[in-house]
Amino acid sequence: RRTYAEVSPETQRVVKRRTWGFLKWTWRLTYLSAIGGTIYIGWGIYQGRTGWGAVSLLKKLDTENYNVIVVSPRNYFLFTPLLPSCTTGTIEHRSIMEPIRSFLRHKKAAVKYYEAECTKIDYENKMIYINDESEIKGSTSATEVPFDMLVVGVGAENATFGIPGVREHGCFLKEVPDAQKIRKRIMDCVETATFKDQSPEEVKRLLHMVVVGGGPTGVEFAGELQDFFENDLRKWIPEISNNFHVTLVEALPNVLPMFSKNLIEYTEQTFKEETIDIRTKTMVKRVEEKYIEAEYTDASGKKVLEKIPYGLLVWATGNALKPVVKDLMSQIPAQKDSRRGLFVNEYLVVKGTENIWAVGDCAIANYAPTAQVASQEGAFLARLFNQMAKTDSIETELAELSNVQEKAASKDLRDEAFGKIKDLQKRLRRVKNIGPFEYSHQGSLAYIGSEKAVADISWLTGNLATGGQLTYFFWRSAYLSMCFSTRNRILVIMDWAKTQVFGRDVSRE
Template identity: 40%
Template structure:
């Protein structure tokens, strides 16, 4: 988009009135195309970092004023890492953009504006933000599948406040069970930790909790260890269904050796404050329930209704191969509206809702918008389509063991190196499982940390945990 022509007032001598360089830059910036980014997750944070703010007037709207390094969220829920190790303030990206801590309630496509509500306590009312280009990166919510009681009684693991609540609840359960007037049967109920969902989030949380109980809580609550049980429930036939089947089998066996109960092919019919109700109507008491079964659309995505195309199964926004939101005919892009990350998928190629997808999309769209801001005879259609490059999947299994799957999702399961006789081995065959995979897992996440501060904090806290154990203070 071309900037509007700037006409300076002339003096009597026909000389232009002088402007300071700072004032000129501010005026040019005020007349630049307005880009509004909804969300501060992987995609939104990447765009904020890479977008050329000299050519765009950038506004970010998010209900939280920080970015979360989600792959290590499970580690913070038990104290392996502290919360500030995995967060980055949005405003640390500089002062050349506007940020509003608010939720985006509705997108007015006709008037090209976003209606927002502040999430700052004590600030009432709504406000509208106009846009020339809109980038929707609002993520997704945990999917409860409309099972009664889940929203009221389960804990989710999507953000730092969720991890804080889980951490406090685990310690509450042990303190509660140690009270003198609690019966053995009640102790067993309180110390049953249930995890619903056998994907990476559920598996990694179960592994971290198992480490916490075995390495730290055992020392201070030795009389309660016989009462502790940890169960992972999943409706699928195996844990980690998107991984290579050999690695998934290794994870299942590893959990069972650690005493973690694995209940696959098990559906949940309801949840009360004290019990899980299974599909066969059996009831299983619990003290903590963590729900990690998948994702569903946010209210903003749902509010688009029939103005935009949606995936019928997941409810995610449908985009073309250049990340433009498609209209109800599923062919025509909406003008200057893009969607990235967990809230969107491509119409001709379904994408997993993972951090690496969102990050790659953020890099791609930043490049497209930067080129669009520089060129006058170039359009988005001239850019090559977005192509996702799968970099592998990892999951921590506890006890300094992990699995790493470097093949693309949906690829046929590879034979392990123990059955190939040493022929045709890939990198994944060497690091696929065990201690070496754990080292690869930790090294990868350390490398991916987005700031020098966290590149220091993360290994420091890993070292402190190894030497002194996890903090068991309840606050």
């Protein structure tokens, strides 16, 4: 028998290729079965955590007690944590959407839904003004809806800090059309860069993917994009290999400021290995069609303005107020000092009002604007409203019984009514005894590319900070179990499996 070193180079190549192929397939099969296994773990930990803000409220609200109307221009719930995966086709966007109709139809009493945008909330007159922008009509239909109680859960819009050119030339990453636009733009850059007779500078520019904002959105997107390049683009379009490049620009000294220090270092190290360039302490000041102007401080302490050419620019610098929220704040004197959202009290009532509540990214309750906070706030409001309805019905019953007691003809009847009143009063005290909203932080998770994730998890009384491939399995299982429905979960698993076996689709549409 000859050893590996003794066989011809050609045979060595064949042996290497076959061994590598065998290992790859073993890895893929192990990986797919691991997904199956980890779903169960995730379920145990994250049971029942679905829907942000308004959706979480609607899911738990006992609609028999109220006449509920839902107004939103988006007729589906979007599972945002997996949205960065849609920009590269790791997951198809429909897999993380759940039609609002599908869960409204399961409610005990009918809930009305209007696909429309609320343009104004008239606090004094208890009225909201809504616009239906449906293309089918060709023109906007505007109307108004009166309310007794109002819950505002409109989220936030993308912050640009008034930097010129961002809206015109940058791509945001908040909604499904944003992810679709980015996916198309990546392929547009790649195909245009390989077009006949492009200058080397133009090829370099087109293949330079710039992400502004080193928060979790920017980091997760950069990781997904580098995966797309390493696993698929490089294979299908090898001529872009030397020029495709991802740069992450962040104004602060580090990325992921909300994570533990060791996880920040781990992320930055992983990005270095993935050849993603991180430009910290670099503030973008202006955006032009083909380049950004960014300011940084050089070694001598001098401020330098640098032009960075780009093909794709993804802008992920956090949240800003929606105009409808800004307008509502201007009507309420108690809100005049608020800049980031509606001030709410510990029962999520908008300060300065009695009948308006706010949940999620548009409310300021001293918590980060995350899905975790929004869904807990929504669930709290559902509990509060259900209790309020019970209180009303017990109070009505009590009033009736007092009447009966007063008019009772015999002592026995009076005693019987008295006993019932006592029971009801006890129930009323229990029902009224609902404490204020308390947020329970379960931890933060983020995908950082090359099948690695970071997690800061609240663990008993402490905190567990972990990063790597195991954390990546945890990330997947946690997000799978948090998906809105079983249908979503199955679609997401199928998308992951499809990507693993066939790779991502590089067609442009």
